[in-house]
Amino acid sequence: MNITLKIWRQKNAQSKGGFKTYPAKDVSPDMSFLEMLDVLNSNLIKSGEEPVHFDHDCREGICGACSLYINGKPHGPLQTTTCQLHMRSFRDGDTITIEPWRARAFPVIKDLVVNRTAFDRIQRAGAFVSINTGGVPDGNAIPISKDIAEEAMDAAVCIGCGACVAACKNASAMLFVGAKVSQFALLPQGHPEKKARVENMVAQMDLEGFGACTNTKACEAECPKSIKITNIARLNREYYSAKVTS
Amino acid sequence: MEKLDSKIPEGPLAEKWTNHKFNLKLVNPANKRKYEVIVVGTGLAGASVAASLAELGYNVKSFCFQDSPRRAHSIAAQGGINASKNYQNDGDSTYRLFYDTIKGGDYRSREANVYRLAEVSGNIIDQCVAQGVPFAREYGGNLANRSFGGAQVSRTFYARGQTGQQLLLGAYSALNRQIAVGKVKMYSSTEMLDLVVSDGKARGIISRDLITGKIEAHSAHAVLLCTGGYGNVFYLSTNAKGSNATAIWRAHKKGAFFGNPCFTQIHPTCIPISGSHQSKLTLMSESLRNDGRVWVPKTGRKGLTAKEGSAMSESDRDYFLERKYPSFGNLVPRDVASRNSKMLCDEGKGVGTSGLAVFLDFADAIKRVGKSNIEAKYGNLFDMYAQITGDNPYEVPMMIYPAVHYTMGGLWVDYNLMTTVPGLYALGEANFSDHGANRLGASALMQGLADGYFVLPYTIGDYLATIGWDDKVGTDHPAFNEAMAGVNDRIEKLLSIKGDKTVDDLHRQLGLAMWEYCGMSRNEAGLIKAKQVISDIKSEFWNNLKVPGSEKELNQELEKAGRVADFIELGQLMVEDALDRSESCGGHFREESQTPEGEALRKDVEFAFVSSWEFKGENKIQELHKEKLHFENVKLTQRSYK
Numbered sequence: 076m077n078i079t080l081k082i083w084r085q086k087n088a089q090s091k092g093g094f095k096t097y098p099a100k101d102v103s104p105d106m107s108f109l110e111m112l113d114v115l116n117s118n119l120i121k122s123g124e125e126p127v128h129f130d131h132d133c134r135e136g137i138c139g140a141c142s143l144y145i146n147g148k149p150h151g152p153l154q155t156t157t158c159q160l161h162m163r164s165f166r167d168g169d170t171i172t173i174e175p176w177r178a179r180a181f182p183v184i185k186d187l188v189v190n191r192t193a194f195d196r197i198q199r200a201g202a203f204v205s206i207n208t209g210g211v212p213d214g215n216a217i218p219i220s221k222d223i224a225e226e227a228m229d230a231a232v233c234i235g236c237g238a239c240v241a242a243c244k245n246a247s248a249m250l251f252v253g254a255k256v257s258q259f260a261l262l263p264q265g266h267p268e269k270k271a272r273v274e275n276m277v278a279q280m281d282l283e284g285f286g287a288c289t290n291t292k293a294c295e296a297e298c299p300k301s302i303k304i305t306n307i308a309r310l311n312r313e314y315y316s317a318k319v320t321s
Numbered sequence: 322m323e324k325l326d327s328k329i330p331e332g333p334l335a336e337k338w339t340n341h342k343f344n345l346k347l348v349n350p351a352n353k354r355k356y357e358v359i360v361v362g363t364g365l366a367g368a369s370v371a372a373s374l375a376e377l378g379y380n381v382k383s384f385c386f387q388d389s390p391r392r393a394h395s396i397a398a399q400g401g402i403n404a405s406k407n408y409q410n411d412g413d414s415t416y417r418l419f420y421d422t423i424k425g426g427d428y429r430s431r432e433a434n435v436y437r438l439a440e441v442s443g444n445i446i447d448q449c450v451a452q453g454v455p456f457a458r459e460y461g462g463n464l465a466n467r468s469f470g471g472a473q474v475s476r477t478f479y480a481r482g483q484t485g486q487q488l489l490l491g492a493y494s495a496l497n498r499q500i501a502v503g504k505v506k507m508y509s510s511t512e513m514l515d516l517v518v519s520d521g522k523a524r525g526i527i528s529r530d531l532i533t534g535k536i537e538a539h540s541a542h543a544v545l546l547c548t549g550g551y552g553n554v555f556y557l558s559t560n561a562k563g564s565n566a567t568a569i570w571r572a573h574k575k576g577a578f579f580g581n582p583c584f585t586q587i588h589p590t591c592i593p594i595s596g597s598h599q600s601k602l603t604l605m606s607e608s609l610r611n612d613g614r615v616w617v618p619k620t621g622r623k624g625l626t627a628k629e630g631s632a633m634s635e636s637d638r639d640y641f642l643e644r645k646y647p648s649f650g651n652l653v654p655r656d657v658a659s660r661n662s663k664m665l666c667d668e669g670k671g672v673g674t675s676g677l678a679v680f681l682d683f684a685d686a687i688k689r690v691g692k693s694n695i696e697a698k699y700g701n702l703f704d705m706y707a708q709i710t711g712d713n714p715y716e717v718p719m720m721i722y723p724a725v726h727y728t729m730g731g732l733w734v735d736y737n738l739m740t741t742v743p744g745l746y747a748l749g750e751a752n753f754s755d756h757g758a759n760r761l762g763a764s765a766l767m768q769g770l771a772d773g774y775f776v777l778p779y780t781i782g783d784y785l786a787t788i789g790w791d792d793k794v795g796t797d798h799p800a801f802n803e804a805m806a807g808v809n810d811r812i813e814k815l816l817s818i819k820g821d822k823t824v825d826d827l828h829r830q831l832g833l834a835m836w837e838y839c840g841m842s843r844n845e846a847g848l849i850k851a852k853q854v855i856s857d858i859k860s861e862f863w864n865n866l867k868v869p870g871s872e873k874e875l876n877q878e879l880e881k882a883g884r885v886a887d888f889i890e891l892g893q894l895m896v897e898d899a900l901d902r903s904e905s906c907g908g909h910f911r912e913e914s915q916t917p918e919g920e921a922l923r924k925d926v927e928f929a930f931v932s933s934w935e936f937k938g939e940n941k942i943q944e945l946h947k948e949k950l951h952f953e954n955v956k957l958t959q960r961s962y963k
Contacts (some may be wrong), residue, residue, distance in 0.1 A: 087874060104709070105595040113600055113825070120823050120878065125869050128877055130388065132561040134601045136705075137486055138392040155708065163711050184532055185875045192509065195389050199501040203494035204453050208373040208774045209444070211451035215408065218462025227455040228480060231487060235391055264453040 076102040076167040080115065082127055083174045085183050088190075089163050092183065104163035107140065108151065109134060111162055115304035128186040136159040136299065137227035139234030142241070143187055144174040149238035156236065156299045160209050174239050180284040191237050193283040194251065200279035202255045204264050230257040232300045239294035239302075246287030250294040252280050253310035254302050257315075260313050270317035277314055325578070325933055325948045328735040329433040334954050335415070338437045341736070342779050346786035353378030354756060355790035357541040358781070361513045361568050363390030363496065365489055365766060366749030367547030370682030372495035375504035377778060382539055383505050384528060386512040386563055386880075391493045394549060394561040395769060398485025399606050401467060401477035402766040404442035409466055413474040419507045420955060422764060425471045426729070426757020427907035427923060428957050429581070429931070431950060433736060434754045441775040442767055445889055446478055448774055452491040452615035456480050470607060470654065471761040482606065482701055488766055492773070512880065513568045514808045516544060516575045516745065519800035523745035524793070527801070527808045533881060534873040536808055538796035541783055543744045545777065546572060547769075550728035550750040552585065554888045554895065555840070556832025558725035559591060559604040565884040566891050569732050569751050578933040578946065580733035580753030583892065583899035586760055586908045587841050589658035591724035592709050593678035602724035603709060605702050607762065610651045611659070612686035612695065613719065616640045621669035623676035627717035630672060630680050641665060649962040654761060656908050656921075657962060659723035660841045666722070673720050682718035696724055711874065725840060727765060729756045730898075733948075734932040737780035741935075744784060748772035753931065758907025779955065812872045815882045820865030824881040827862050831855065831885070831892055839896050844912040848900045855896065859889045894934055894943060901945060902926040918963070925957050 078099040085092025097119075102111055107227040109131050116126035132140040145151035151160045165171065173187065181189040231254070239250035256273050259265025265272070287309055295304045330341040348356065356379050360371040363385040371383040375852040377584070379875035385393060405418035418439035423430060446464070450456065457465040457479050466475040480487040499505040508528065515527040517538070525540035551566035552558035573579045590609055591602045616638045618625065641661055643650045651658075662679045671677050677792070687695050692715060696703070703714045732740050734754055739746050749769035756764065794800065838851035905914040905921035906928065914922045930947040937944055 103596050103598065106598050107600070107709075110598045110600050114598055117823050117825060120867055120869055121821065126878060128875060132387060132392055132563045133394060133397045135397055135559075135603050136560060137397050137483065138387075138394070138561060140387065140392050159705075159708055161709065161711070180955070186368065188875065191388060195391075195497070195507075195509070198494070199497040203498040204451065205498060206451050207376040208448060210494070211447045214406070214443075214446045214450040214456075215463050217450075219458055220462050221458045221460050224455050224458040227453075228457075228487075231455050231480075231490065232483060234486075235389065235468075257455055258455065262453050262455065264451055302791075 076104060076162065076165070078102050078165065079170040079289050081170060081172045082187070083240070084127070084186055087185055088182055102162050104161070106162045107134070107158060108145070108160040108162065109158050126187050130188050131158060137234060139236040142176050142189065142236055142238070144176060144241055146172055149176065149241040150299055154299060154301070155296065156234070162314050176241040178240045178285070179249070180246065181237060181240065193285070194235050194237065194248070196283065197248065197252060197276055197279045198255065201261070201268070201275040204259070205268060219262060223261050227258045227261040230254040230261070230302065230306050233302055234300055236299065238299060240285065242293040243286065244291065244296035245289060247288045247294070248280050248285035249288040249307045249310060250298065250302055251305065253306035256313055257306040257309045260309060269313065270321045273310065273313040273317050274321070324741065324935070325946050327431065327948055328737055329431065334432060334436050337433050338440055345567070345779060345783040348782045348786045350378060354380060354792065356380065356785050357382065359539055359541040359544045359685070360384070360547060361526065361545065362393065362547035362549060362751070363493070364393035364395035364547060364549055365485070365749070365769030366394065366773040367545070368489065368492035368496045369754060369770050370545060370547060370777050371505050371747060372492060372499050373774055373778045374781070375499035376492070380447070380486070381505040382508065382541065384508045384511050384513055385529060386510065388510050390496060390507065390509065391490060393489060394564050395489045395766070396486045397561065398766055399482045399604070399609070400469060400478035400482045401763040402445065402488060403469070403476050403763045404446045404478060404767065405439055405476055406443050406446060408464060409475045411474045413476050417474065417820065418442060418476065421472045422755070422761060423757065423955055425759060425761035427928065427960070428757065428925065428955070429757050429906055429950065430755055430757035432952060432954055437776065438572055438755050438768060438771050439773045444775055445767060445770045449491050452494060454480065454487045454491040454806045458612065469762045472903065477763045485766055488770065492770070512642065514571065516572045516885065517800050517804045518575045518742060519794055519798060522743045522788070524798070524800060526795065527804045529808070532875050534871070534876070536805060538801040538805055540794060540796050540801065542788065542790070542793050543746065543781060545746045545748060546600070546732065546751050547748045547773070548751045550731065551888070551891055552725045552728050553811050554831070555725040555835045556828045557599060557602050559588065559595065559602050562601060565887070566929055567884050567887045569747065570887040570891050571777065572732060572740065572742065572745060572934050576732040576742045577745055577747070578935050579730070579894060580931050580933050581730035581758070581898065582895045582900060582934065583909055584729035584758050584907060585725055586655065586727040586729060587659045587723045588726035589655055589662060589723050590681065590721045591672055592706065593720050593722040594675055603705070604704065604724065604726060605721070607655065609681060609702060611700060612698070613651065613681040613683050614640055614685060615642050615651050615658070615662070615681055617665050617670040617672060617679050622672060623669065624674060625672040626713045627720060631684065631717045646962045653962045656841070656910065660910055662721070662723055663841050678720035678722045680718040681721045683714060684718070687715065703940050727760055729753065729758060729760055733931065737783065738777055739780070739784065743961060744788070745778060748777055758909055811883070815866065815868050815879060815886070818864065818866045818870060820867050822861065822865050823867060824878055824885050827858055827866065828881070828885045828888065829859050831889055834858065835892050835895070839892070839899050842910045842912055843899050845900065845903070848896050851896045852893065855889060862886065862889060897943065898932055898934065901932060902928060921960070923959060
């Protein structure tokens with residue numbers, strides 16, 4: 076396949092970026108999207124240009140590092156991570172536009188790499204159970220119904236990639252925060268600190284400059300781990316209940 | 322020999338750890354805050370130990386090269402974590418888990434270490450549950466277990482096929498709590514580039530901020546390397562692209578001995594290479610071999626597609642594992658399955674465009690139990706396979722090929738997890754201990770968390786209490802200046818070669834040589850050849866490499882270049898070690914050492930030792946020290962799967 080790539084290039088956070096067009100020739104449909112970029116980079120290096128910087132690591136859909144905005148969609152046309160997208164999802168002759176995640180809270184570092192440390196700071200605000208190592212009860216001491224455990228797991232599978240923010244017209248992080256709040260709200264281990272947790276995490280989310288949720292459900296449609304917006308509903312419920320009772 | 326003191330405590334096996342804990346010195350709670358500890362890596366071992374030490378009151382600096390500690394590659398572990406809880410009432414015990422692990426490791430690990438691992442395994446599950454890890458549950462609300470290879474009891478705890486992710490996020494949450502209270506200072510997107518040693522003790526590290534390029538010195542009373550394995554020496558592996566050996570290799574060059582470097586685990590069920598562009602290999606759970614039948618055409622048919630394969634008549638197929646190993650069939654251990662697949666492909670019987678693949682066929686299983694049953698069991702794996710290859714495994718056979726998955730070798734550590742450099746520790750996959758020559762499934766997560774939550778927090782106190790809080794040097798010490806200058810020189814050198822080969826070009830060459838000569842099956846002639854090939858790659862690397870950009874900014878090529886420079890040297894040591902160990906054991910198959918039936922032949926009299934290599938200077942032959950292994954509780958037997 077022969078493809079035309081329109082890629083966002085930006086030297087660093089301070090400089091102004093812009094699109095550059097590159098041809099990608101003889102692309103195999105079995106290549107992953109990132110391998111197609113590897114080949115482009117190898118050619119760029121050999122011709123004396125700087126390679127396109129992009130985040131990636133595990134390349135098996137679980138670390139959450141890869142974060143390309145492809146043809147107007149986070150992670151591209153499939154509901155998966157960028158690293159699990161293959162060139163057979165495109166057609167010979169296609170033009171593919173690649174941009175970084177766009178959100179005020181995710182400033183561009185270089186080319187397609189953005190700074191997502193805001194997510195870590197939200198987690199630090201309360202996404203934990205305050206217990207130390209050791210001195211905990213036996214794993215079976217508190218039974219947890221299978222349904223609850225499964226529902227908590229549905230929320231816990233979030234990989235922290237930020238596609239929800241990138242998909243949202245408000246750059247809201249409600250799905251990301253909702254997933255974590257839900258996991259702990261569902262499990263008995265999370266109950267003692269549930270009020271402080273949700274209040275602190277939401278406060279940090281606002282501080283980081285993420286937008287509000289207006290229920291467009293774009294996050295759910297693009298989440299590579301299929302996290303449901305019912306988690307946002309639960310986040311709201313937890314938040315209001317904490318606010319009126321604390 | 323005298324240089325290696327394993328510090329294994331005296332006394333009966335089951336009492337060693339308890340007695341040892343009592344005999345270790347303690348640091349008074351009020352004095353812990355006077356100590357600083359550096360932890361490199363935030364996977365299961367790194368995140369759990371950083372959090373645990375901070376909870377105790379130590380001041381911790383934690384480093385990871387990823388943009389967030391949550392992305393460490395422990396996150397990708399699928400299957401589960403072993404623990405001898407005996408919740409199933411099926412006869413599990415600490416001793417049984419110990420026995421299975423030491424046997425699975427083909428008797429090349431220490432009894433005392435492995436027993437301790439089994440002993441603390443149950444605590445790990447309790448800890449993770451308390452953190453809010455959503456393990457799979459039974460209808461009554463109790464924790465669920467599944468069975469796994471190498472064991473006859475059900476002791477594997479799991480969270481769907483994402484156990485590593487959930488355990489890591491648990492440890493990450495504990496780490497976050499300590500970052501929030503200021504006991505851990507977190508350095509993300511920061512890579513360790515050298516270890517600082519003075520007066521024979523580890524004093525700190527030199528790091529590079531990957532975004533600004535800033536080189537910094539950090540001093541501490543102790544340094545903990547929790548940086549994972551070195552499977553990426555092979556270029557293609559199931560490791561993450563960024564997984565690297567730089568921290569342990571720099572430490573090795575500063576005096577830490579390297580244990581069993583040649584012990585690599587090759588996993589049989591990975592998705593095959595689709596072309597020269599291949600950048601990584603994806604593992605599929607070996608549970609697939611419970612129902613899938615492995616076969617190749619009886620006569621070589623390179624280029625055969627899965628669709629053509631499915632139409633092939635039974636009489637033209639060779640179900641080679643069932644044929645050679647009638648009692649275990651498709652369920653032979655990882656190393657046996659991998660080796661046989663490669664052997665047939667080398668004979669020209671492989672399928673697919675590369676000829677480097679064998680079929681894993683579910684047609685019989687679907688006929689037997691129905692598609693819906695297979696879907697319930699393996700649905701996510703089948704989807705993943707279809708996504709990557711474009712083939713539908715419900716209709717056509719899968720193609721699989723072995724891939725490098727885990728490295729049992731690593732920095733040599735004593736019973737306290739301390740390396741041969743006082744004050745320098747190695748945890749998790751970064752050390753050599755516990756798995757011997759072969760690791761059992763669901764044991765890596767167990768070891769990472771055992772080291773981090775329940776071993777190191779006890780053992781480090783002994784060292785810190787012995788040296789005292791005054792025994793620390795500042796970053797203005799000449800040893801720091803010297804290490805920093807070394808790091809800067811190397812970066813400058815990498816950028817100044819300006820040749821015409823990319824880092825990936827050379828890394829791929831290294832990987833091919835390692836795979837060919839130091840992979841699943843090794844022989845003396847091949848290993849000797851590998852020495853030359855790698856030495857040529859090394860010289861090509863330092864004379865003809867091209868690294869664009871500058872060191873003062875995010876420069877992913879520069880990052881890769883530094884890592885590959887270290888992989889090349891580590892590859893040389895792996896080959897040296899494989900040459901020396903002229904026996905077959907675990908993941909290491911030496912063709913000169915096999916039974917008349919062609920199976921692995923272990924040589925316990927000559928080789929029941931840990932090979933431990935000492936760096937003697939650039940381009941000098943490393944010195945081998947042998948730590949003899951003593952087996953007082955288990956009887957050594959040869960494995961047989963016929």
